[in-house]
Amino acid sequence: MRRPFWIFLILITAGYLAFWFLLIAATAGFSTPQAWLQTLVKPEIRYAAGLSVLTCTAAAALALLFAVPIGYLMARRDFPGKTWVDAALDIPIVLPPMVVGICLLIFFQTSLGRRIEAMLPFTYTIAGVVLAQFVVAAAFAIRTMRGTFDHLSPRPEQVALTLGATDFQAFRHVALRTARRGMVAAFCISWARSLGEFGPILVFAGATRMKTEVLPTTVWLELSVGNLDSAVAVSLAMIALAILVLALVRTTGERV
């Protein structure tokens, strides 16, 4: 039996997906595969791609290192002010990206920031790219890990305690083991998020060719000099990477 309500919802979904498909198709049809290849073999583009992969991996690993314990704490314990802490963890998600970059830039001008810079320079360096990516990506990783632990029953961990495990052992041997797929998802999401990061990197790490240039800055640099073919080729490469990561997350069974 045809039910108009569900047909209406299917049409909305199909229309939305068609809109996205048209956007990507239009971008892909803008130039030729030969032009893409010519762009992607340029040394500065290869450098930007290599640096993107490196910094995204470092930022995602760092994000996971924080996301796992924070997600576990938020999922398993109640404490005074938890609602506020929960809201604070989402700040990087709701802040305008440029503002994150400005906050980083200003922090490293304070006395504490200068002392950190003296040991490890961040401003306008590759370390700065990683930090700018990490600041935003970690918030998404924390959300994912919190969701993962929320969906896992705490009961096996509690039983582990009665079997002689300490809190840390129950976390390590039971919770972490069960949360492996969530960890893969959190890593992939923060990796993909880092790949698309632009504003904070531009403000905090700059867009210096063959130094702090990552793929989103390449798109911006190429656009700013009117080189649309190169901008499109890099954009398509980023779309392909993003779809690949999304597919990987879906194979873990985690919802983003």
Added chain:
Amino acid sequence: MITLEAISWTAPGAAFQLQEVSLEIPAHTYAVLMGTTGCGKTTLLELICGLRQLTAGKIWLEGQDVTRWEPWRRGIGYLPQDLALFPETRVGDQIRFPLKVRGQTDGEDLVQELVAELGIGHLLDRFPEALSGGEKQRVALARALAARPHVLLLDEPLSALDETTRRSATELLRTLQERHRLTVLHVTHSSAEAFTLGQLRLRMDQGRVGPA
């Protein structure tokens, strides 16, 4: 021996509370605590395990005041209603878990004895999702006993089993209690279980415990 000395507990928001519950279960006794769903039986077991903190009173196990002890120091075997097997862990590793976390290297004999006693030798390489309800229960029992507990707490251990499995599980519980000289507290809402297994029968009603 389990002794509860006027223990009280209030749920966050005071939606539910246990008020001055006292009871004494002599050593090596199989006690069955009956009560309707939601009367606080599971909460009582979790308090004895140390998974929840008392608001008042004392808990004594084998003559020692364990009220402030962490769960891992209490020497309790606990089977929750859902058995809580570790999802991504093979049966063999589940049973060896207590030895692993305590750094014991001399417990393999005990593991082999328990595996033989519970008839689960053919399940050691399986994951919990590949086990039947009765098999899961045997694995959970072996895991709990591998920690050499003095006290075994069972939360509705027979409720999810079919009639045939329930009969053999009843026999198994009685045998294990006698062989391992355990003090058992078994909670259920079934009078039949209480009369089949209970050397001591108790009833819980509105947060208080008395003889059945």
